[in-house]
Amino acid sequence: MQPVGDTGASSVSPTGSRSPRRQQRRDVEDRPAWRQRLTLLDAKVTPYVFVSPFFLLFLVVGMFPLGYTAWVSVHDWGLLSGQGEFTGLENYRRVLEDRYFWNALRNTFSIFVLSSVPQVLIALALAGLLDTQLRARTLWRMSVLLPFVVAPAAVALIFGNVFGDRYGLANEVVQWIGLDPIRWHVDTLASHVAIASMVNWRWTGYNALILLAAMQAVPRDVYESAALDGAGRVRQFVSITVPMIRPTVIFVIITSTIGGLQIFAEPRLFDTQGLGGADRQYQTLTMYLWELGWRVRDLGMASAVAWLLFLIIVVFALVNLFLSRRAGSLKGLSRKGARR
Amino acid sequence: MQTPKTRRVRLATSAMLALTLATTAAACGGGDDEGTTADGKVKLTVATFNEFGYEELIEEYNAMQDDVVVEQKKAGTANEHQDNLYTKLAAGSGLSDIEAVEVDWWSALMEQSDAFVDLSDPEVESRWLDWKTEAATTPDGALIGYGTDIGPEGICYRADLFEKAGLPTDREEVAELFGDWDSYFEAGREFVEKVPGTAWYDSSGGTAQAMINQVEYSFEDEDNTVIAADNAEVKEVFDTITANAGDGLSTGLTQWSEDWTASFQDDGFATMACPGWMLGVIEGNAAGVEGWDIANVFPGGGGNWGGSYLTVPAQGEHTEEAKELAAWLTAPEQQIKAFEAKGTFPSQVDALDDPALTGSTNAFFNDAPTGEILAARAEAVPFIAHKGPKFADINTAFQQAIQRVDEGQESADEAWDSFLADVERLG
Numbered sequence: 187m188q189p190v191g192d193t194g195a196s197s198v199s200p201t202g203s204r205s206p207r208r209q210q211r212r213d214v215e216d217r218p219a220w221r222q223r224l225t226l227l228d229a230k231v232t233p234y235v236f237v238s239p240f241f242l243l244f245l246v247v248g249m250f251p252l253g254y255t256a257w258v259s260v261h262d263w264g265l266l267s268g269q270g271e272f273t274g275l276e277n278y279r280r281v282l283e284d285r286y287f288w289n290a291l292r293n294t295f296s297i298f299v300l301s302s303v304p305q306v307l308i309a310l311a312l313a314g315l316l317d318t319q320l321r322a323r324t325l326w327r328m329s330v331l332l333p334f335v336v337a338p339a340a341v342a343l344i345f346g347n348v349f350g351d352r353y354g355l356a357n358e359v360v361q362w363i364g365l366d367p368i369r370w371h372v373d374t375l376a377s378h379v380a381i382a383s384m385v386n387w388r389w390t391g392y393n394a395l396i397l398l399a400a401m402q403a404v405p406r407d408v409y410e411s412a413a414l415d416g417a418g419r420v421r422q423f424v425s426i427t428v429p430m431i432r433p434t435v436i437f438v439i440i441t442s443t444i445g446g447l448q449i450f451a452e453p454r455l456f457d458t459q460g461l462g463g464a465d466r467q468y469q470t471l472t473m474y475l476w477e478l479g480w481r482v483r484d485l486g487m488a489s490a491v492a493w494l495l496f497l498i499i500v501v502f503a504l505v506n507l508f509l510s511r512r513a514g515s516l517k518g519l520s521r522k523g524a525r526r
Numbered sequence: 527m528q529t530p531k532t533r534r535v536r537l538a539t540s541a542m543l544a545l546t547l548a549t550t551a552a553a554c555g556g557g558d559d560e561g562t563t564a565d566g567k568v569k570l571t572v573a574t575f576n577e578f579g580y581e582e583l584i585e586e587y588n589a590m591q592d593d594v595v596v597e598q599k600k601a602g603t604a605n606e607h608q609d610n611l612y613t614k615l616a617a618g619s620g621l622s623d624i625e626a627v628e629v630d631w632w633s634a635l636m637e638q639s640d641a642f643v644d645l646s647d648p649e650v651e652s653r654w655l656d657w658k659t660e661a662a663t664t665p666d667g668a669l670i671g672y673g674t675d676i677g678p679e680g681i682c683y684r685a686d687l688f689e690k691a692g693l694p695t696d697r698e699e700v701a702e703l704f705g706d707w708d709s710y711f712e713a714g715r716e717f718v719e720k721v722p723g724t725a726w727y728d729s730s731g732g733t734a735q736a737m738i739n740q741v742e743y744s745f746e747d748e749d750n751t752v753i754a755a756d757n758a759e760v761k762e763v764f765d766t767i768t769a770n771a772g773d774g775l776s777t778g779l780t781q782w783s784e785d786w787t788a789s790f791q792d793d794g795f796a797t798m799a800c801p802g803w804m805l806g807v808i809e810g811n812a813a814g815v816e817g818w819d820i821a822n823v824f825p826g827g828g829g830n831w832g833g834s835y836l837t838v839p840a841q842g843e844h845t846e847e848a849k850e851l852a853a854w855l856t857a858p859e860q861q862i863k864a865f866e867a868k869g870t871f872p873s874q875v876d877a878l879d880d881p882a883l884t885g886s887t888n889a890f891f892n893d894a895p896t897g898e899i900l901a902a903r904a905e906a907v908p909f910i911a912h913k914g915p916k917f918a919d920i921n922t923a924f925q926q927a928i929q930r931v932d933e934g935q936e937s938a939d940e941a942w943d944s945f946l947a948d949v950e951r952l953g
Contacts, residue, residue: 265616266638284951346784353788371785372933458603458783461922464929465936480612481919482952 252496259489265479270486277490287491289466290474291498293378297453297470298446300382301389306438308386309393314423316394317401327398330391341384342455349380349456356380371457377468384452389445393438400434401427436510443506447499448472471495563595568844570851573599573622575607577806578674578834579864583855594847603782604628608918615641621839623848624855627671629833632661633750634915636670643838643845644668650853657910658873662835671835672856675870677801678904679736679829681710682808685892686817687796691720697894701823707737707766710825714775717796725777728789728798730767730932731925732781736799737763738921739911740829745921745949746914754920754949761942764924768931768938778932780925787811799824801831802900805869809890819892822899828906833873862886871900878904916952923948 259277262270281287316327333341348355349370357367370380404427412422428435450472454460461477462469469477471491479488563569574580584596599622601607608631614620615638627635635642646669652659654673662671681704685695693713694700704710714726727733738744741763745754754760770776777795779786789795790811798804800820812818836852838845854860858877864870865877866886877883878901886897927945930936936944 265612266641285947286951350785350788352779352785353792354785369933371783372935457780458605459780460605460609461926464780464926464933480609481922483612 255489255492258485259493261486263484263486263489265483265485273486277486278494281487281490281494286466286469286474287471290462290469290471293374293453293462293466293468294447294449294470296375296378297381297385297449297468298443300378301385301449302439302442302446304382305386305390305393305442306435308390309397309438310428310435312390312394313397313401314427316398317427327395330394332391333387334389334392336388338388338451339455341388342452345380345384345387345452346456371463372467374465374467377453377456377463381449381452381456381468385446385449389442393442396438397431397434400431404430432510436507439506439510440503443503444499447495447502450476471498567592568594568847570594570596570624570844570848571599571622572596572624572626572836572851572855573601573607573610574626575601575604575628576803577810577868577870578626578803579806579866579868579870580855582867583860583863587851587854594851596851604630605782611635615839619841621841623838623842623844624852625837625839626674627835627837629661629835630913630921631918632671632835633913633917635837636664637915639664639668639670641840642670643840643842643849645670645672645838645849645852647849647853650856653856653858653875654873655875658833661910671837672852673873674834674836674856674861675803675832675864676873676904677803677830677832678871678900678907679739679799679801679824679831680820680899680903681797681823681825682800682804682818682820682891683797684793684815684817685819687721687724687793688717691717691796693717695819697819697821697892700819700821704821704823704825707825711766711770711775714770714797715773718774721796724793725795726775726797728777728795729779729781729786730771730776730928732799733776734763734767734925734928735781735921736829736831737767737826738924739831740826741911742909743912745917745924746912748912750914750916752916752920752949752952754924755946760924764928764942764945765938767928768941771931771938776932780929791815799829799831802865802869802871802896803832805888805891805896806867809868817892818890820888820894820896820899822902824903824906827908828903830904830907830910865897869896871904919952920949923952 258269260272260274262273262276264270312330316323316330320326349357351357351367351369351371354370356370361367368376370376408426408430409422412426417425449470453462453468453470454473454476456468457463460473461481462473472495475488475491475495478491479485572580572584580598584598587594587596601610607626608628611621611625611627646667650672655676658673658676659669662673663669681700683700688695688700693716694703703713711726717726718724738760741757741759743753744757744760745752747753767776771778777786777789779789779794790808791814798808800808805820808818836856838848838852842848856874858872858874858880861870861872861874862877862880862882865872865883869888872878872883883897884895884901886895887893888896923945927936927941927948930944931938931941
């Protein structure tokens with residue numbers, strides 16, 4: 187009987203003192219053929235090889251700029267004058283002492299809350315509606331994505347005009363209802379609402395489709411048994427659908443957190459000056475970063491803001507993750523429980 | 527198990543995918559052929575902002591020779607153009623072959639003079655007014671910009687609104703009303719009482735800018751030390767303008783904003799400080815509105831607002847051809863044509879005496895002899911305000927402070943304190 191993997195050459199035993207059969211078995215165990223070694227290697231290493239292109243690209247395009255920004259932030263670095271001397275954490279100190287940094291932080295959080303919270307809630311509701319037996323379902327599902335297709339800069343320019351303080355369409359509607367015109371570009375909260383509405387308009391459909399995809403993976407027999415138990419549609423939605431798509435909801439919340447804290451195009455193009463208003467009412471952190479880098483032309487400070495923003499986003503994303511996990515889990519209705 | 531049909535489908539799909547990927551990759555990796563057109567001619571881009579009046583000139587240049595094709599890239603506002611310029615300067619590539627630069631941020635760019643080609647040429651020596659050429663010459667003697675226009679200011683006004691308020695409408699009579707800023711603002715207070723709903727001037731920022739341009743050393747000293755905080759003249763301008771905030775003299779809008787552009791069509795205001803290049807802007811924004819005119823007067827005597835240069839960035843591919851084009855565009859004859867198109871008043875010495883300039887009229891402004899008026903205003907300019915490298919940034923902070931008072935976000939004193947904090951922050 188040929189041992190598996192043997193090329194056919196006679197096996198020479200190293201010691202020469204064993205019985206022939208035990209000798210053959212020994213040989214197989216002692217010296218796995220190169221093909222077997224290759225198979226073992228294949229099983230272990232190939233997964234890493236398959237994911238490596240992404241990570242290599244990330245190293246070049248993602249990690250390197252992160253590191254380089256940190257390098258720039260510890261130097262005195264002008265936009266046109268280039269690298270200056272090493273200053274340690276001086277740039278960070280100057281940023282944290284600048285009142286415009288805290289102003290931008292407040293604005294960013296305000297716009298973030300005003301945009302992300304309605305976005306996720308409306309996306310959930312929309313997805314729930316799209317999941318029902320509508321007519322022309324595909325048409326509805328595709329048109330919900332249409333706002334996403336328009337370039338953000340174009341949206342910002344048009345909404346900036348629509349929300350014009352004196353001659354904008356929004357104020358005409360407001361006055362037609364009978365209220366006083368709102369100063370969209372002057373009042374802080376009004377400007378945040380206008381900018382948040384731009385962001386919501388763009389991203390709600392996109393998030394709705396992601397949630398819809400998750401909802402369609404929920405097994406239908408769970409709904410049937412709930413209906414038999416007397417649960418209405420809303421109750422089914424709240425108690426079955428939402429907990430079962432919890433991982434996707436968490437994903438949506440985290441991506442909108444990351445995006446919401448980096449909003450740039452919409453507030454930047456909301457007016458023609460690009461500084462966030464005369465009192466910086468709607469200047470977000472990324473706009474503040476841009477102003478430091480390209481108007482004040484201090485790249486060192488701009489890089490410090492970039493790293494602070496990175497840390498803020500990480501902290502916030504973790505907080506969001508923690509809160510979402512807790513909020514999403516209802517007692518006795520974990521995923522395993524529902525499947526039973 | 528793969529049936530023959532499944533295998534065929536899979537093969538077809540992978541072939542399609544490969545083809546799509548290859549095509550996309552080819553499209554993405556397109557070579558840089560921006561400097562030449564399809565038939566091998568040199569392609570030059572001229573980047574300007576607002577209205578330089580170059581549209582017909584560029585067509586003329588393209589028609590009159592065969593080696594070069596010229597295109598214009600127009601930015602909507604000077605701010606956008608400036609941002610683009612700085613970004614691409616820092617990046618080291620991406621600038622047009624000719625870049626226009628406004629005098630407000632000219633000083634800051636002079637510090638990077640090696641990014642621009644030395645345009646000195648015996649042919650264009652003494653083509654421009656002395657102070658124009660001097661400002662564009664580096665300490666080493668290199669000339670890095672060819673002057674285009676200057677900005678002598680008159681007062682543009684709406685004759686039809688003046689009539690409603692019982693003010694004189696004839697150009698010459700109006701010229702007697704505004705000898706200084708006090709009489710200008712007084713006339714304004716009378717006006718807003720008689721014509722409610724319409725403001726006197728287009729923006730506090732624009733009027734403040736006109737006033738600052740009459741201060742020789744406003745934000746910076748001769749050696750470019752920042753004196754904005756202690757300068758009594760700057761504080762006076764600030765106090766005068768913010769005192770008007772409650773009177774309804776100002777529209778309360780930011781200059782160049784969307785609402786400001788719309789206010790031209792809506793009887794938003796009756797007068798504005800009018801340098802030559804503003805004529806083209808007004809004509810564009812107020813298309814269809816009748817009654818605009820320009821008076822040969824400026825409060826305080828005279829003032830200069832703006833004026834630009836054409837520069838050739840050193841990073842360009844065709845700097846020789848660009849230099850020739852810039853020299854042609856800034857020749858006296860061409861600048862007069864630009865003036866006739868968009869009102870950009872020539873800075874070239876020969877153009878100022880040219881009968882084509884002094885005899886020209888502007889139909890939109892009630893056939894006013896704009897050439898003559900602006901030439902007279904240019905002579906009334908006592909000096910050119912000094913603008914150092916930090917001028918543009920401090921001016922932005924100044925304008926924002928004034929705007930905050932207009933919008934009611936801060937009182938005049940608070941806004942002044944914030945302005946001082948901003949000046950300190952800029953270093």
